[in-house]
Amino acid sequence: MLALVAGRGGLPLALASALQRAGRPFHVYALEGFAPDLPDVTLFRVEALGRLLRDMRKAGISEVCFAGAMQRPPVDMAKLHPLSLSLVPRLMKVIGKGDDRLLREVIAIFEEAGLQVRGAHEVSPDLLAKGALGRQPTEAERTDAARGAEILSALGPLDLGQGCVVAGGLCLGVETLQGTDAMLGFVAETRGGLAKTAGVFVKRAKPGQDLRIDMPTIGPDTVTAAARAGLSGIAVQEGAVLVLDRDTLSRRAEEAGIAIWAQP
Incomplete structure (x- = not known):
């Protein structure tokens, strides 16, 4: 199953529509404060990233596609979930080094968890x-x-x-x-x-x-x-x-x- 980690804007809606037309099962996840206008969205916080990865694997998620606009959310280290102890500091270390460096780190974290990251163009080539x-x-x-x-x-x-x-x-x-x-x-x-x-x-x-x-x-x-x-x-x-x-x-x-x- 594919996880659509969605933000705001038209891209998550377009991908959800393409997945529905293709009959592909998927589930939508979103950072708190950046949820798209889609039904049945599971919200998460960066502080609980490790728990999110665990829950994705338990739900049978094998692929992840990131889509939509998101801003860098504030991170409260006091709310850090035990499963995120090694992950969030990795993101904090690169957060000031440009979008590309941060996003590459996000991809690495998800792939290390056994989840294959797919581009929006792979999910819907017609776009x-x-x-x-x-x-x-x-x-x-x-x-x-x-x-x-x-x-x-x-x-x-x-x-x-x-x-x-x-x-x-x-x-x-x-x-x-x-x-x-x-x-x-x-x-x-x-x-x-x-x-x-x-x-x-x-x-x-x-x-x-x-x-x-x-x-x-x-x-x-x-x-x-x-x-x-x-x-x-x-x-x-x-x-x-x-x-x-x-x-x-x-x-x-x-x-x-x-x-x-x-x-x-």
Whole structure:
């Protein structure tokens, strides 16, 4: 059986729907305070991570898929469960070393417990970005997208975000811990007359990122936010970005005149 360790947003809902259509049994777990809008969710705390792993094995769980937005919760060491004595300190040691380092440690802990970690793209391959999702991009938009890919590649070793905005070759914003919506909101508020072209939002996996967890994702709300920021394109990495509610996303892109495409 598969455990869906779910957070907020549309991805857990999309995966649950895909699993139901496929007739695959699964159970949903969520950190307290970050539960998705799904039935029969088992809540847990980081302080009781060891107990969670034990209970998963007892329930016949053999695979785990992480999906959805979660923030780093406060940890009360006074509430540490005996089975978590060696686990939580491992997480605390890497919590300030960037998302990628922390998530790799989470994967290691679950795999050491005998649970196989599956990526959302393995659970539902249809979610992967490929081809054109909106109108075809112009040459200027492709040039800005290529510049954005260069910027994200250079920032990769610093373990920052998965996106940036480029207009006329100028970088108007870089995604950080606050996320995509915050970056696009910043661009909308501050771009003024900085660039002569509309610009492109570029979304890619970090170089060397383990795509089984925290895979880049776009959805209809991404298109709305990009339009508010005055952008004319969204370029995503083919095979490394998930697309939620593809039909609604494409419709909004067409209404806003935004090109959306996947590139290597």
